[in-house]
Amino acid sequence: MSLSTREAYGIAIESLGDKYDFWVMDADLSKATMTHLFGEKFPDRFVNMGISESDLMTTAAGIASCGQMVFASTFAIFAAGRAFEQIRNSIAYTGLNVKIAATHGGVLIGEDGGSHQCIEDISLMRTLPNMTVIAPCDEASTFSAVEAAVKVSGPVYLRFGRFPAENVYTEGHVPFVVGKGNVIEDGDDVVIFAIGDMVSNAIKAAGMLAADGLSAAVIDMHTIKPIDKELILEYAFKTGAVVTAEDHNIIGGLGSAVAEVLAENPHAVLRRLGVKDTFGRSGKRKDLEEYFGLTSKDIYEKCRDAIASKNPNK
Structure with a gap:
């Protein structure tokens, strides 16, 4: 941490x-x-x-x-x-x-x-x-x-978040260009665009998918506006399956921003993970992560669903 x-x-x-x-x-x-x-x-x-x-x-x-x-x-x-x-x-x-x-x-x-x-x-x-x-x-x-x-x-x-965040980047300078996402891991079967705490969970989900023989790209989409349209379209075309992950309402956040890009340039199946249009609740962080379906396992399952939807044989 x-x-x-x-x-x-x-x-x-x-x-x-x-x-x-x-x-x-x-x-x-x-x-x-x-x-x-x-x-x-x-x-x-x-x-x-x-x-x-x-x-x-x-x-x-x-x-x-x-x-x-x-x-x-x-x-x-x-x-x-x-x-x-x-x-x-x-x-x-x-x-x-x-x-x-x-x-x-x-x-x-x-x-x-x-x-x-x-x-x-x-x-x-x-x-x-x-x-x-x-x-x-x-x-x-x-x-x-x-x-x-x-x-x-x-x-x-x-x-910004409240609790300690898991390290995604090594210590030192992080390449950061406003409006340009960072590719954390490359992959061919599905791409996960994530922000905030969900980036580390996306990396864990990619590891779970790798155990299934599936290759997942993980992208830190740190800038939601302006959104990196070129990167979204590149990986949508490359993988055919897109998953977004955010600790935010499923409506209006990162998932919606990515959906808007794909709606005008349809290249892939899209699955959005986030808070499902409901208000928060009091609880321990770990319990809330599970209650709202924001765990690495939830991201993994979204990826499997997206891959299956684009290719019934996977």
């Missing part, structure tokens, strides 16, 4: 604070979002807005309108949900240079329960014009994702 992506985010902005000139803002959750690390090192560039997420976003927009980049951090449910109008009209509509760093995304955040388990944030954010949407999968990729977001001129939504 490595750090959680939220912890990696906190360390990343602290370390990048010497290299880049940006402000960091929070809404009374700096210990949870890990922005307190930046605040302790750069107090003159850190603002805690208190429990006022809408004010957080509009104030971030105001600072950005003066030419200053801002990272605005809170839980995903409050960022994408409570402050949606402010993000839409004050940040996305104006194209301001605000990076919305949202932690505790998805149902795999544990006992916070359905009210705080945000399953619709990717859907909401990717429908906004001018918005880039990124969801890194582990500690190393988070460092690269945060710096990549700094280099994007305009609004970015970054999604």
